Amino acid sequence: MSTNGKSELLLECRGIDKNYNGPQVLSGVDFFLRRGEIHALVGENGAGKSTLIKIITGITNRNAGTIAFDGYDVPLEHSKSASEKLGIAVIYQELSLIHGMTVAQNIFLTKEPLLPGLPIIDIKKMNQMAQAMIEKYGFDLKATDVIDRLPIAQRQTVEILKALSNKASLMIMDEPTSSLTATESERLFGIIRMLKAEGITVVYISHRMEEVYDLSDRVTVLRDGKLVSVLEGDEISPAEIIRLMIGRELTADESHHQMVDKSAGEVVLEVNQLSSEGKLKDISFKLHKGEVLGFGGLVGSGRTELMRAIYGIDPYDSGTIKYQGKPYAPTVEKSIASGFGFVPEERRLQGIMGAISITGNIGIPNLDSISNGAGFVSDSKELELSNKAITLLNVKPANPDVLVGNLSGGNQQKVVVGKWLIRNLKLLIVDEPTVGIDIGAKEEMYQTIERLSQEGVAVIVISSDLPELTRLSDRIIVLRKGRIIKEFTQGVVTEEQVLRAASGIVEGGVQ
Numbered sequence: 001m002s003t004n005g006k007s008e009l010l011l012e013c014r015g016i017d018k019n020y021n022g023p024q025v026l027s028g029v030d031f032f033l034r035r036g037e038i039h040a041l042v043g044e045n046g047a048g049k050s051t052l053i054k055i056i057t058g059i060t061n062r063n064a065g066t067i068a069f070d071g072y073d074v075p076l077e078h079s080k081s082a083s084e085k086l087g088i089a090v091i092y093q094e095l096s097l098i099h100g101m102t103v104a105q106n107i108f109l110t111k112e113p114l115l116p117g118l119p120i121i122d123i124k125k126m127n128q129m130a131q132a133m134i135e136k137y138g139f140d141l142k143a144t145d146v147i148d149r150l151p152i153a154q155r156q157t158v159e160i161l162k163a164l165s166n167k168a169s170l171m172i173m174d175e176p177t178s179s180l181t182a183t184e185s186e187r188l189f190g191i192i193r194m195l196k197a198e199g200i201t202v203v204y205i206s207h208r209m210e211e212v213y214d215l216s217d218r219v220t221v222l223r224d225g226k227l228v229s230v231l232e233g234d235e236i237s238p239a240e241i242i243r244l245m246i247g248r249e250l251t252a253d254e255s256h257h258q259m260v261d262k263s264a265g266e267v268v269l270e271v272n273q274l275s276s277e278g279k280l281k282d283i284s285f286k287l288h289k290g291e292v293l294g295f296g297g298l299v300g301s302g303r304t305e306l307m308r309a310i311y312g313i314d315p316y317d318s319g320t321i322k323y324q325g326k327p328y329a330p331t332v333e334k335s336i337a338s339g340f341g342f343v344p345e346e347r348r349l350q351g352i353m354g355a356i357s358i359t360g361n362i363g364i365p366n367l368d369s370i371s372n373g374a375g376f377v378s379d380s381k382e383l384e385l386s387n388k389a390i391t392l393l394n395v396k397p398a399n400p401d402v403l404v405g406n407l408s409g410g411n412q413q414k415v416v417v418g419k420w421l422i423r424n425l426k427l428l429i430v431d432e433p434t435v436g437i438d439i440g441a442k443e444e445m446y447q448t449i450e451r452l453s454q455e456g457v458a459v460i461v462i463s464s465d466l467p468e469l470t471r472l473s474d475r476i477i478v479l480r481k482g483r484i485i486k487e488f489t490q491g492v493v494t495e496e497q498v499l500r501a502a503s504g505i506v507e508g509g510v511q
Helices: 048-056 080-086 101-108 123-137 152-164 182-197 209-215 238-245 303-311 332-337 347-352 358-370 379-393 408-420 439-454 465-474 495-502
Strands: 009-019 026-033 038-042 063-067 071-073 088-091 170-174 202-204 218-223 226-232 267-276 280-287 292-296 317-323 340-342 428-432 458-462 475-480 483-488
Touching: 009 048, 009 483, 026 038, 026 170, 026 202, 026 218, 038 048, 038 182, 038 209, 038 332, 048 170, 048 202, 080 088, 101 123, 101 152, 101 170, 123 152, 123 267, 152 238, 152 332, 182 209, 202 209, 209 238, 218 238, 226 238, 267 303, 267 475, 280 303, 280 483, 292 303, 292 465, 303 340, 303 428, 332 340, 340 408, 358 379, 358 495, 379 408, 379 495, 408 439, 439 458, 439 465, 458 465, 465 495, 475 495, 483 495
Parallel strands: 026 226, 038 202, 038 218, 088 170, 170 202, 292 458, 292 475, 340 428, 428 458
Antiparallel strands: 009 026, 009 063, 063 071, 218 226, 267 280, 267 317, 475 483
16 A cells, blocks of 8 residues: 555564674564554563664664665664654653753754844744744643743653654654643643644554553554564553563552551651742651652642652751651751662653663762772672662663663663662652553562562652552652642542542532
């Protein structure tokens, strides 16, 4: 079949092989895309999805196999710029916006309109063009907004607009809804369907099976670097995709569970009337030994800001904190030294150093235990800790010398968590523990949190994933506009109850 004399296939990848001077990452993978389809690419972390996308977009080169795009035979030595010229746009899971610039400047970076006859950017025209795009797709933005002042969800929409401005024939979206609210996600789905109607092909990478099921025309499943199956039409179902991804039936109970009262335990953390101008207002709660305390709320509710203040990353204006029964004026250094760990929401920007090895990342917060007394790091002690963390959390590949930036998202998250688990941990804050993590890795992360709780570690979980929040938490506090609006302490809490509270729908009306 052809479209206007062209082949029905926009992209043809045949027999793609890739290795990084070690284990085979991709082995004989075939991947085909039709014009104007929504095609999901799924697989567990480490399955080879990211590597395949990097090859298609010219970020890395394949070792073997052929690629044809829109009738053009792509050479082995390919580049990112060449890929963009072919009409391939990518929205990555980790944002690549430039801070200090406006929305319009980010959207039209390197392709700014110029004043007639002059090598000067026409700022007025650029802002008008950006605002027209914003209004076309219904995003809550202004062209003149500075990126630094936008929450993560709105920054994500700027990434989408930036990709849309290229008018590509193939758009690859890597976990595009990971930082979006439900409303923003629905808007994105509308855009994706609009792109399809315009004949643009969309590759959709997501670990949210309901999105894959609702959006996709076809689904390609990878496992261990190999093509497992391509599903189409009635073959597509969340259960079948999961079975193919992990090669086994997932038997763990992922439903919510009854709240567990652990208030009789020792109070590890006590926060009283904590306030920060424009961010937090009179936040008070207690956290007990072995308790998993969940924090819910919509994007912008103050969840992350609260945790950063408690840990000593950001200042607060008033209120008091007690840690292990004693008044506590938090600093990051003091928190680390006292067995208080923090896994941030944006792992690539705040949780890892991608250009250094697993060993180096594990060693940084553990310098106190790997120094030899003369102020120098003991390489043998550092390597020992690294191997311990790798084994504890099943990091793949299990090579302490691998650069963390080359790991899949799920394995990066394991490294971020692992560097705390090898300490004498008393309290761990985990902000969005499974964003961008596949089904199997989610289970491993859940088991880690549950094991910590059983060992007496107090855990705070912040999550936008309601099934995750209700499953893990012994108690749930919901924030809205920087305040505690609801606390669930007894019985079975449902996702609907948490969402209603986060939206301000409580007994007596809307807050």
